Amino acid sequence: MSQAITNAAIEITSGRLVMRPVGPEHRDGFVAGLNDWDVAKNLSRPPFPYAVSDFEAFQTMHAERLHDGGHLAFAIENRGSETIGCISLHRGEDAVFDLGYWIAKPHWGRGFATEAGDTLLRWFQTLHPLGRIKASHFEDNDKSGRVLSKLGFVYTGETFLLTCVARHALVRSRAMIRAPSWEEQP
Numbered sequence: 001m002s003q004a005i006t007n008a009a010i011e012i013t014s015g016r017l018v019m020r021p022v023g024p025e026h027r028d029g030f031v032a033g034l035n036d037w038d039v040a041k042n043l044s045r046p047p048f049p050y051a052v053s054d055f056e057a058f059q060t061m062h063a064e065r066l067h068d069g070g071h072l073a074f075a076i077e078n079r080g081s082e083t084i085g086c087i088s089l090h091r092g093e094d095a096v097f098d099l100g101y102w103i104a105k106p107h108w109g110r111g112f113a114t115e116a117g118d119t120l121l122r123w124f125q126t127l128h129p130l131g132r133i134k135a136s137h138f139e140d141n142d143k144s145g146r147v148l149s150k151l152g153f154v155y156t157g158e159t160f161l162l163t164c165v166a167r168h169a170l171v172r173s174r175a176m177i178r179a180p181s182w183e184e185q186p
């Protein structure tokens with residue numbers, strides 16, 4: 001059994017972080033965080049450089065799709081209410097959700113991506129206990145592979161070409177999958 005996710009007032013908290021649906025108040029944090037080549041080159045969709053209008057288009061699309069539960073994008077804030085990144089679950093045509101995330105560079109290396117991912121996945125699976133979640137990372141981004149492994153994802157062995165708008169290129173990517181209740185499996 002799964003529930004629809006329609007509440008734009010959702011707030012998901014962890015020890016150091018608060019995650020809320022992306023809104024206009026997150027604009028400056030997104031523009032600052034994504035106007036960094038080291039972030040943009042590892043993501044599929046954001047253009048580089050990243051303009052205010054790019055954020056506005058993303059936020060509008062997100063607000064529309066939050067209604068049908070197909071695209072859940074949360075701004076990650078620290079306890080000082082600073083926007084430090086984004087984490088999202090996007091439902092594909094195969095009904096499997098795809099996990100994506102970024103953390104602004106000044107905040108790297110402190111476990112924030114792992115903490116946000118772990119918290120979001122636990123929240124999501126209370127709503128979709130049998131939901132399957134996939135993820136992928138560019139072949140030259142082992143750091144993200146490490147984050148995904150810590151979150152319980154395993155490599156499927158499949159590689160594929162994924163658009164990277166910032167690089168204006170198709171970049172070989174490694175597919176990963178996370179089974180429901182992976183912690184309970186032998």
Ligand SMILES: CC(C)(COP(=O)(O)OP(=O)(O)OC[C@H]1O[C@@H](n2cnc3c(N)ncnc32)[C@H](O)[C@@H]1OP(=O)(O)O)[C@@H](O)C(=O)NCCC(=O)NCCS
Pocket residue numbers: 038039040042043100101102103104107108109110111112113114115136137138141142143144146147
């Ligand atoms: C990938 C990213 C989200 C990681 O954020 P973070 O908050 O620094 O991640 P965490 O601190 O939770 O974990 C990073 C892990 O990667 C490890 N790591 C760091 N550099 C690494 C490297 N070059 N290769 C492999 N692992 C690496 C760290 O040691 C840590 O693992 P550990 O806890 O076992 O020591 C961040 O660097 C980022 O936003 N990058 C650009 C966008 C991106 O890559 N998004 C993901 C797209 S698939």
